[in-house]
Amino acid sequence: MSRLVYVLNGPNLNLLGKRQPHIYGHETLADVEAACRALAAEIGLALRFHQSNREYEIIDWIHEARETASGLVINPAAFTHTSVAILDALNTFEGPILEVHISNVHKREAFRHHSYVSTVASGVIAGFGTQGYLLALQRIARLLEEGAGGHG
Numbered sequence: 001m002s003r004l005v006y007v008l009n010g011p012n013l014n015l016l017g018k019r020q021p022h023i024y025g026h027e028t029l030a031d032v033e034a035a036c037r038a039l040a041a042e043i044g045l046a047l048r049f050h051q052s053n054r055e056y057e058i059i060d061w062i063h064e065a066r067e068t069a070s071g072l073v074i075n076p077a078a079f080t081h082t083s084v085a086i087l088d089a090l091n092t093f094e095g096p097i098l099e100v101h102i103s104n105v106h107k108r109e110a111f112r113h114h115s116y117v118s119t120v121a122s123g124v125i126a127g128f129g130t131q132g133y134l135l136a137l138q139r140i141a142r143l144l145e146e147g148a149g150g151h152g
Contacts, residue, residue: 010077
């Protein structure tokens, strides 16, 4: 069984550490990627780590993951609340999907309380800062060990 996991990041996460640090902290996305790669090496996962401000690129990576990956971690950022297209792409992925949000979206504006992605995610991690990515990778590793496929 493949131990490849895609970690996908949506719009504006390229500005992590610079944009609204009072909400998102001071770590950069490069810091997050380095921490994810270090943990992945410890727990026997291979990673593909991507970020895009373009919805179609995220969809293309989900399609690519269908063919190569066993698990998917996604922080869709603002696309969480708007993208039926990303939801449709995620519906084609057969492995576990974990949705990650750095902030606690439920303590923020009302429009952030709805997630299209949550309807297909195996789990949602919100409000743990960038540590949420590491928690998601640990959970994906456990699900893969247990042979848990699919979402739900």
